[in-house]
Amino acid sequence: MSWAQAILLARGLSRSRGGVCGAALTGAPFPQVSLQAPRGLHCSAAAHSSDMWLVPPPPKPPRGPTRALAPHEELFRQAPDGAQDKANFVRAVQTFGQHNVHKRGHVDFIYLALRKMREYGVERDLAVYNLLLDVFPKEVFRPRSIFQSIFIHYPRQQECGIAVLEQMESHGVMPNKETEFLLIQIFGRKSYPMLKFVRMKLWFSRFKNINPFPVPRDLPQDPVDLAALGLRHMEPNLSARVTVYQMPSSRDSAGAADAAEPHIVGIQTPDQQAALARHNPARPIFVEGPFSLWLRDKCVYYHILRADLLPPEEREVEEIPEEWNLYYPMQLDLDYGRSAWDDYEFDIHKVEEGPVFAICMAGAHDQATLAKWIQGLQETNPALAQIPVVFRLARSTRELLATSSGLEEPPPPPPEGLEEEEDSQQRQQQGQS
C-alpha cells in the first residue's frame, strides 16, 4: 500500500515540478534524468500527455481509409496558395518552431519533412537542410561526460541527425560551415552525426569532379537544346558542327510541310564529311537506331548513319609520298632497338566496326522523319545523293521503353516501312553494335 502511495506522490510531484519523476516513470534512460532535472526542458510525455499546450488539435482522420496522417502533417497543408515550393516548405518548418516552443516531437517532424522534401522540390537545397537541422534544440543532446559519449547519448535524436545527413548525401549536397556549427551545437563534437559530417566532407571533395564527361545539373527543357547537348556529349571531336535540320512545329520556320513536325538535330564532323565523300556509292549506308543515351536521369534516343566495315581487300591505305617534306621524313621504318620491354600494345584484335558518318536526334523515330534528316544532310554532303540509304530501324522500342519515369516521350512504333528489318527486335537488344 505504501508503494502505491509513493507512486501517487511521485506523480503529483512530477505534475507540479514537471521534471525528474515523470521522466523516471516513463522509463527514460538513466543518464538523461540527471540532466533534465535542472533544466526541465524535456518534460515527459506521460505527465503532460493531455494538457492544453498540444499546439494544433489532433487532425481529423483522413477522408480516405488509406492511412493515418503522420503527426505534424497538417503543418504542410496550411499553405495559403497550396503551392508546393520552397517558400511554403520553409514556412511549415518555421511554423513548427513558433508554435512548438519546447520542440516536442521534433524528431517525428524532421523525418516527415525529409519525406516531404522531394514533393516540394527542395531536396537539393542546402539552406533547407540547415533549416531542418536548426529545428533540433541546441545544447540539450551534447554529452557532458565521457560516459555519456561512450553510451550513445540520445540515440534516436542522433539517428535523426544522421538521416538528415544521409539524405543530403544521396542527393549530393555538400554540407558547409553552417551545418558544422549546427551539428556541434546540437550534438557536440564527439557524436555520430559529426562523424558522418567529417566523412562526407572528406569524400565529397575527393569525388566531386571525377566525371570526365560532365553533364550540367539542370538539363535544358527545350528538346532542341537537349538534343544539341546530347549530341555534343556523345561526339568526342570538338570540331563537330551541330545542325538543326527542322525545328518543332510550334515555332516552325523551316519548311511548311506537315502539321506535326518533330525536331531534327544532327551532328557531323569535317572528318566524317570527308569520309562520306570518299565512300564507294556501290555500297549502301545504313540509318540505325534508336539507341538510348542517358543524360543524368533523362533518356534521349539517337540514330546513326553508318556503313558496314569494308572487307580487307578493299581497304586502301593512304600513302604519304616521301617528297612531301624535304627536311623530315614523313614515315619512319627504323627499329630503334626496341625490345619486348617497350611493347605497350595489347595482344588482341580490337573490335572494328564500320565508320559512323553522322548522328542525329529526332522527335519522332519513324522513317519519314529520318528521311528528312538524310535530305538535310545532302546539302552539305552532295555525295549522299548517289549512295543508297537503307533504314534499319527498330520496329518496336519495347525494350527501351520498359518501366521508366525519366524517359522522353515514347517513340511511336514506326509505320510498316519498306526496308525495315525483320530482326529489329534483336537489333534493339544488341544496342548499337
Next chain:
Amino acid sequence: MALVHKFLSGTYMFRKCPKPGVASCPFLGTRFVDYCSSSLQKPVAGPGKNSSEGDLQGHHQREVALNITSPEEKSEVSFDKAIKDEIKSHFRRLKDDIVNYWIGPEGRPLHEVLLEQAKVVWQFRGKEDLDKWIVTSDKTIGGRSEVFLKMGKNNQSALLYGTLSSEAPKDGESGRSGYCAMISRIPRGPFERKRSYDWSQFNTLYLRVRGDGRPWMVNIREDTDLIQRKNQMYSYFMFTRGGPYWQEVKIPFSKFFFSNQGRIRDAQYQLLLDKISSIGFTLADKVDGPFFLEIDFIGVFTDPAHTEEFAYENSPELNPRLFK
C-alpha cells in the same frame, strides 16, 4: 567420400556434361550464393535467403545459358562415365600444371612474363568467354531489376543489358534497392583449387567499352581465406560517354578505394595486386530504366607516366590511431 562429393558438384558446373540438371542446381546455387551476395551493396535480409537466392541465381544462369548455348545435347546419362571423365580431366589439368611449373609462371617462359607490359585478362570473343562471368541483380533480394549478358554482334564483344528499377523490395526492411552487377568468376585450378591473378607488375586497369552514359562502379576483390574479409573490396568509378564510339577507360590501381560491406572505410589502404580474385561492375545510379554496356576486352598494363602510389590519404580527424 565428402571430397568426391564436393568435387563432383564442382565438376558438373564446369563441364556442362549431360547432367541431371535438377541434382546439380542446388550445388550451383549455394556455390554462387556466398560469392554473389557478398558483393551486393545491401546486406541480404530475411531467413531462408539461401534457398531463394539459389533459385534465383540458378534462374539467372539458366537465362544466360538460354542465350548462350545451343539447344542441349541429347545423350544418355551415365554417372560412372561422367565421374571417370571428371577425374581424368582433373588429373590431366594437374599434370599440365606441374609441367607448366617447370616452364615458368602460367606455363610461359619467365623472361616473357617479366617483360610483359600489357596483358589481356578477359576478352569476349566467343560464348565460352561468357562462362567466366556471373550476372546478378537485386532480384536476389526481392527487387525488380533485370540484367542479362550475351554476345554482341559478330560474337566480338559482350553485351550486358537489362533494366534497372529502384523499387525497394517489399520485405519490410529494405528501404532502397536497385542494382545490377556483373562479376567475374574466381579462377579455379585442378580439383577446384582457388586461383588468383597476379598483377603486381602492372599499375593500370584498361577497359574498352561502349556504354549509354551511365556511371558504373568497378570493384576489385582480393583473394583471401579470412571469412572476416569476404565483404571487403576496392572500388572506383567508370563513366561511360555514350554514343556510337568505343571508349577506352584507363583506371590506375592507385585510385581504388577500400570499402567493407558497401561502406567506405575510414582507414584507407592500397590495393595489393599480387592476389586478385575477381573484378565486378555494378550499376546503381538510382535512375530507373534500360541500360546497356558493351565490353570488348579487359586488360592490365603498365603506364610509365603514372607514379602515384595511393590517391587517398588518411585523415587524422577520422583515424587518430593511425597517427600516434
